[in-house]
Amino acid sequence: MSFQLLPAHFVMLGALLFGIGTAGAIIRRNALTLLMSIELMLNAANLVFIAYAKQYGDPAGHVIAFFVMAIAAAEAAVGLAIIIGVFRTRQTIEVDELDALRDET
């Protein structure tokens, strides 16, 4: 019984990665780690897109993956800039300390 790599495996891997990414985004306090967790979630989604694209022979999945990569790059650039900005004004990038919008009463 040989092990065959099915699209379902890729989807499962994607789901796993997405779960890790989500957990990281929720649990980790460091904004940089948060950003990396989000990248992980995006790439998990990419993986699923590619897997289904292969299964159905539909190039649309590949195209969307490229879009996601482009957007992820832009998001990383903007996100890092924001983090630097935040660090300059607040001397911290721990997100649980960034609660200026909270009603103090």
Add this chain to the structure above:
Amino acid sequence: MLTPKDLESLIALIPILPLVGAIINGMWGHRLPQRLVTIVACGSVLASFVLSAIVVGHLAQSAEGTRYVSTLYTWMASGNLNVDISFVVDRLSAVMILVITGIGFLIHVYSTGYMSHEPAYARYFAYLNLFCFAMLCLVLGSSLPLLFLGWEGVGLCSYLLIGFWYTDIEKAQAGKKAFVVNRIGDFGVLIAMALLLRTTGSLDFETLRTAAAGGLITTTVATAAALLLFLGATGKSAQLPLYVWLPDAMAGPTPVSALIHAATMVTAGVYLVARTGFIYSLAPIAMLTVAVVGAATALFAATIGTAQYDIKKVLAYSTVSQLGFMFIAAGVGAYAIALFHVITHAFFKACLFLGSGSVIHGMSGEQDMRQMGGLARKMPITFATFFIATLAITGFPLLSGFASKDLILWNAFISSEGHYASTFHGVGFWLWLMGAIAAGFTAFYMWRLVFMTFFSGPIRASHEVAHHVHESPKSMTFPLIVLATLSVIGGALCWPAVLGGHEWLAESWLLPITGHLPTPEGHHEKLEWTLMACSTGIAFLGFAIAFALYARRIHPMLNRLVSEAPFRDLFVLVNNKWHIDELYDTLVVKPLGWVSRIVFYEGMDRRVIDGLVNLVGWFGRSIGFVGQLFQSGNVQRYLAIFALALALLLYGWLSPSAPQAEQPAAETPTSIQAR
């Protein structure tokens, strides 16, 4: 000869020209030279007068019932209500526009002299022109709403001009009083309009007239509408019980008193009754009310006039009293006679007011007659014209006031036998008696005024004032001369038949609109002569008493009388205007103030309305409090909630047991799995 089309465009210009004048002087007048302001102000009204004369000239040569209608545009169209801005010149409004623009022009000219040292010269003329516009709108309007627009407009101008010197708090308050008292009357007009609209579906005078003639308006509705319209008339025309604002309105500049509070605006009520006469004819009770209120006002105001010392106050009460006479005539159905008295009264009362203004001008602003005296020689033209106008108002035979007053009294007396005999059964004599006594009082207070001002020894004012007394400039004496002349010959418009006249105004000119006078058929010449003699005799008695008490000097007997118990108390009472102002203050103003403060402010406003608003705020805050629990400001908590919610949704969506109502039965999850 102009075509009707040309005339219609001219008609629109009649009210618009003064409006343009008002806008020019109101917007840029303070920067223009005084001479230019004068030209714009007087010129616009003069142009209006010339146009009116042209239009009326054509009207006179046309067939009897001709109306020139000039429709500018549709003002409002809502459901079956359709109101046009549309001006109508028929024989009734023709009379009014001539009086308004003619006398208006004379008073504009007079004002250029009277107000020449006034810093706010342009503002004054802007208001005066605006008044002319509103008044012309009132009489030319083809429907009740347009009339009401003018009605409110003249009320506004009256308010602005009474409070013209607004830095004087008393004058500003007099303006406010006039405005507020008039609101009560306007309320009546509004309700009447609503009532007529509901009944007939239109507010156009011609449609209403047709509806009334066609029996669409029942007696009940007609009575209610007529009484409500008359409530408006009592406000605007200063009748009992709403007359109180007019004497206070004398706070305004004297030419304003002449134009607005004697010659034109205050006669708007009479015009309204005459215009809607077809409704009154259906409502005998309303007619009786109008006549009785008119007679009561005529007598009541005349008594107050006998004990006033302010020269303008005497004339103010005289105006109230004369307006009462007009309403007697309108009440008994002799609308044309009421209009006749409007015209003659406009002549002689404008002359009297302008004359008093000339006196006040000469006396450096002094209005108290006790300070005057012996002015006849120092101000000959003012005196001569004032004397003529006094003869006219007191009903000296052959002058205009004599003709109109005699016709009013005659129609009042004969009303118990004429067309409306069943309504006025037994009332006619009393109307006549009240009118005749009022005429006696009129003679007394007018001659008292003349004697105290122009005769009765040397001037009693301080030396500086006495030294300064002078005749007024030509711009002021010219209108006086014109008006005095008109006061003499004005009676020819409707010279009583019993004196050999044709009663032209009533029997031919206004006939298509007001119909025949309600006098009975047959010859009553002897009775009419007797009554005329009686009323003239009563008037002469008034003159004689005034002569005895005031002619040479203030009679010593008068001083003794004034200081003795019963007469003194009466004099003080009358001098204090029967304490009507105080009575109103106690009965109306104070309770209303209390109700407003306690019930409406403390109760309604603070508790109910503020409470409701606060409740809405409290509701929002409460919801916010719950929402606040989720809004921690922590991004990761949001993300956690988001992820959890998404997970729950996905679980609900994908789980086999979830209800999927929107999907057809064949597509249930089980069947998908089976596939």
